[in-house]
Amino acid sequence: MLFFASLACLVRVTNGFIWIYMTAVFMWRIRARKPLLEGFILDSIVTGLLALFLTFVLDTLYYGRATLTPFNFLRTNLSAVSLFYGSNPWHFYLSQALPILCTTALPFVTHGIWLGVTSPHSNHLKVLIGLSCWTIGIYSLAGHKEWRFIHPLLPIFHICAAKSLVDCSPKTKDGEKLPLPRRVLGFLLINVPVSAYIILLYCSGPISVMTYVRSLPVEVTRSGVGFLMPCHSTPGHAYLHRPQLAQGELWALGCEPPLQNQDLATYTDQTTVFFSDPYHYLIDRFPSIVNPSFPKSPYPASTPSSSPSQAVQSWRHEWPMHLVFFGSLLERKGVRHLLEERGYKEVWHGGRPWEGDGEERKGGVKVWRWTTGAGSRLNGL
Structure with a gap:
């Protein structure tokens, strides 16, 4: 052990x-x-x-x-760095995390906990319930909270729900237990179609685009892939596994926390700077024309060891062959016209326009590719 x-x-x-x-x-x-x-x-x-x-x-x-x-x-x-990713009220795990984890089983989990606490013959279950209360209590002391932090407790919640269902199931006159009533079983099974929709369909664009990028020929990906998205929008490390993208051919906007003792109230990461004015970011930090040889970007994203001045002033990009972003970016003033002027056209899209957490992640996922002969340095010569 x-x-x-x-x-x-x-x-x-x-x-x-x-x-x-x-x-x-x-x-x-x-x-x-x-x-x-x-x-x-x-x-x-x-x-x-x-x-x-x-x-x-x-x-x-x-x-x-x-x-x-x-x-x-x-x-x-x-430290206070964790608050950079958001703070939550003390009751977050009780009011939000538990309903997310337990879904339709929550009433049975609650009843099972009550049975375990009040029953004189449930010592083992009391230990597990105490463990759950202890863990949730400790995590509730932190300002930054996420439901996934208490995910290891989910098997315990399932045990509590099972106790509720077993103890409350109907019995015959001889004491034999009968199957669960259909209304109870139906209530529990509501979770199945909802889970299937969320897993297979909802916000599928960020995953599908990784499959698309992975399917691109090696010589194409060496020309660069840039992600103009909020941080952690795509499961890149879990899906790509392309060695030719490991030397800077693929880049994404950064969201490094203030590890250099910067003031949380005034600190802004790269993603925040970009989405505050994407048009001027593209104008100021990208070349005015596309280099068809697609050199690597000199400083496309921040690093954890960046100094405060370096993190804000040194972001410099080269135009890649492919740009990946959410469709809502095209609705920002001047962005669509600028990309079309540089010679980019849509070659792939996935997801649905209304999906996404926050306006910056709506509009589906789009891939735009630079087309030969438009907005290039060769054209300007």
Whole structure:
């Protein structure tokens, strides 16, 4: 158990909150067995130190300098930097995250928790319920919250829902349980078509465009692909796997957090700067004409180590052969005309115009490609 606990904490440090609770419960239960308790504490210390040492060695070999990524993770996320990605009220996990995770099973989860707390014969379930309350309580102390942070608790919620359904299912006179009533089963199954729609259809454009880019010939992708999108709009790392794009041929707008102690109230990342005035960004930071040899962009996005002045002043791009963006960008003043003037035309689109979180992600996903002989440096000579 200790090996898997240490491995889970190294993969994601916040898993430590779960194992702190479970370890405390176990130690309390064996408190009267002193040799077992002392042995467990010793094994925990040795396993933890060995895991940290192994992580330190691997991180140092990878980064080329003394590094311990769990420490860096905690230092960054416990600072105000996490608030750069948004803050939420204290009740976020109760009022928003739990309904998202449990969906139509939420009433049964709530009832199952009540049964587990009030039943004198549900000690194991009480531990799991306590773990859920502890974890949600700890996460609620942070300003930045996301529903995915409590996703590891979902199996526990399913157990609670199952207890509710089993305990409340109708029985015969002999005590045998009958199948669930159709209305209950139908209520639970509402989640199936909704999930299928969200997984297969809703906002499918950002995934489909990755398939399209991956299908482009190697010589075409070497001419450059630029993403004029808000950060994290496409699952690039999970879908592309194209070595020829690893040396700067593909770039996207950055959204690096203020790691250099900048003021959160005034700090703006590259994505924010671009969407505040995309037309002037394209005019000021791209060449006036397209170079048909498509050289790499000298500084297309910020890096975490950028100084405050460098991050704002040094973004410089070259026009790539392909531009990927959401359709709403074309509705911004002057953008469509500028791209057409530079010689770009639409070659692919996916998704539906009304989908997307926020105006910047609406309009579907579009790919525009530069066409030979329009807006090029050769034309200007």
